Amino acid sequence: MTHNYKIEFEKFFSYSLSVDCLIFGFEEGEIKLLLIKRNMDPFKGDWAIPGDLVYPEEDLEEAASRILFDLTNIKNIELHQSQTFGKPDRHPQGRVITCAYFAMVKIDEVNAIASSWANEVKWVPIQRIPKLAFDHNEIFNSSLELLKIKLSNEPICFDLLPDKFTLNELQQLYEYAYKVNLNKANFRKKIKPIPLIEHNEKQKNVKHRPAKLFSFDEHKFERLVNQRNFRFKM
Amino acid sequence: MTHNYKIEFEKFFSYSLSVDCLIFGFEEGEIKLLLIKRNMDPFKGDWAIPGDLVYPEEDLEEAASRILFDLTNIKNIELHQSQTFGKPDRHPQGRVITCAYFAMVKIDEVNAIASSWANEVKWVPIQRIPKLAFDHNEIFNSSLELLKIKLSNEPICFDLLPDKFTLNELQQLYEYAYKVNLNKANFRKKIKPIPLIEHNEKQKNVKHRPAKLFSFDEHKFERLVNQRNFRFKM
DNA sequence: GGACTTATTGTAAATAGTAAAATAATTAAT
DNA sequence: ATTAATTATTTTACTATTTACAATAAGTCC
Structure with missing residues (x-):
């Protein structure tokens, strides 16, 4: 830091900072991402990852947490910092650096959606993400890589699954994430060391032997x- | 991004962005980090991770690359983005968000050191990092975790080792990184699948049977x- | 040559991973 | 009620990998 801040203040303190918050869920065998339809320029009408500018007194993670809450009413869940993107021309209206976070939610517990934010939101399977606004496809891709690394080293798969789940759902989650078929x-042998609570309850409304929860x-x-x-190792 | 940039321009485009560049090397069985002694306030005289403000037309990685070059004369090596830190009060002179990168260099090829940057620099073993300026200890810790993850999934250990190394040196690197003793x-059996070039040359100036390079x-x-x-898996 | 140090190879036991078959619980049709 | 069909779950046998430990080989230094 060799610069004289007094002299160069205006030149350097002229950037803006945003946070993008990738919200992942799991439903019907697919990992999904919550996208919003932008209701203002630039990229009005395009699908995008939800995000907002960081307020002057706000920490980065706080901002991500606020975005998550505005969109889903969910509070107090873990936020994972992903990569930061700062190409000088990535935002048409100025030098905006964006720091990506991702959160993993139980999709069945998220109902409240659509706010002042955007007139439309939707869950999109991560294998079928469309062209997004800004550099959001790049942000998505790098965050997905990180998500996959964390899925194999931390027990965060359970943040995506409902509170009570079947072992098949757990397997499907990994099969979808890594695009593989598992025996x-x-x-089941592999997940033996992971401590699970076995319920007496069983799956309902299935037309075959119901699985344990x-x-x-x-x-x-x-x-x-x-x-x-x-x-934890998967 | 629901904000009207025209109105809120001044409020939001008033942040500054810096990049900190952690430079790792390997020497005498220890992984080391290059630290600088700050020659100006704030934290004048304290040891710190080298860093600088990002120029208006500069990409983040470019800035990290510039810092690396100023300090070591090294160009064109891979830079790994680590975490970004943006607590509102992390810098005493304003809202400065910093994005950390790390680079891995062959310590024996780095000679040119100390520039306009700082009057003093030194290599410090990562297990004995002192109290650093700003939130640099936090930055170091999170970057080290990331380095360890990458060391076990990508062949970046060879960026730290000299061009020609002994298998013992390779082993020592992992033993030091993970604080373990390996058989x-x-x-040697484990690293069999990694393609290595076996030289005819041998270690020199050792008072025991010299190892192959x-x-x-x-x-x-x-x-x-x-x-x-x-x-690659270690 | 002999003591010493490290490199390198070998082997058996333990562990983890893979494939396939067997068994159990349920629904739905007969 | 019996049976077929479907899927869940467990068991078994087999294979490959990892680990621990011992033995041997190849250098240096005196």
Whole structure:
């Protein structure tokens, strides 16, 4: 930092900062991303990742949290910082640097949607994301890569699944994320070390043998991580 | 982006952006970080990660690249984006958001050091990083975590090692990074799939049986990745 | 040559991963 | 009620990989 801030103040303190918040969900075997339809220029009418400028007194993560809340009414969930994008010409109206965050929500718990933000929102399967506004396709791609890395090293798959889920749903999530087919019996062997709560309840309204419902045992997981040196690995 | 930029221009386009560049090297069995001693306020005299404001027409990565060059004369090496830090009060002189990058250099090829930047620079083993200026300890910690993840998934260890290295040096690098002891025989078995060029040359000036020297076979590696679906995994 | 240090190879046991078959629970038709 | 069909779940056998440990080979230094 060799610059004299007094002299160069105007030149350097003239950037703007935004945060884009990728909201992922899981439904019917597909991981989905919440997109908004922009209701103002630039890129009016285009689909985009929700985002907003960061307020002067606001931390980056706070801003992402605010965007998430405005759109979904969800509070207090983990936000994962992704990459930051700052090409000088990425925003037509000035030098706007954007920092991407992503959140993972239980899609069945999200109802309140569409606000002052955008007149339209929709969940789009991540394998069928359309052309987006700004450099949002690039932001999506790099964030998805990060999501995939975290899915294989941290138990964040359970943030996407409903509170009670079947083992098949868990498997489908990984199959969709990595575009692979997994052997069912082996998958179950592999997830054996992960502490799950087995419910007496079963799947309903299916026309075949219903599967048992499970929940992630977060407390037991924490204990395992701290006491033995257990590591989540998929 | 629901804001009217015309009206709120002054309020929002008043941030500054900096880039911090963590430069990692490997020497005598230790992974080291290049630190500078600040020669101006704030935090004058404190050790810090090298960084500078981003110029108006400059991309983030370009800025990181410039910092790296000013300090080491090294050009055209890969820069890895780490996390971005933007707490409103992180910089005493205004709202400065900083985006961290890290680079990995061959420490023996870096000589030119100390510039207009700082009157003092030094390589510090990453297990003995002192209290740093600003929030630089936080930046270092999160970047180190990312470095460790990349070390286990990409062949970037060879960016740290000299062009010709011994297998022991390679092992020491991983042992130091993850603070573990590895079995020599098994380590050599594990790295078997990685394509290395075996030189006729041997280690010199050691008072024991000299080890063979190896280089990373980048071309063969690329071919493996593309043709079969080979993955680097440590 | 002999002591010493490190490199390199070998082997057996333990662990993890894979494929396929067997069994259980449910719905729906007969 | 019996049976077929479908899917969930468990079991078994097999294969490959990882780990631990021992043995041997190849240099340096005196």
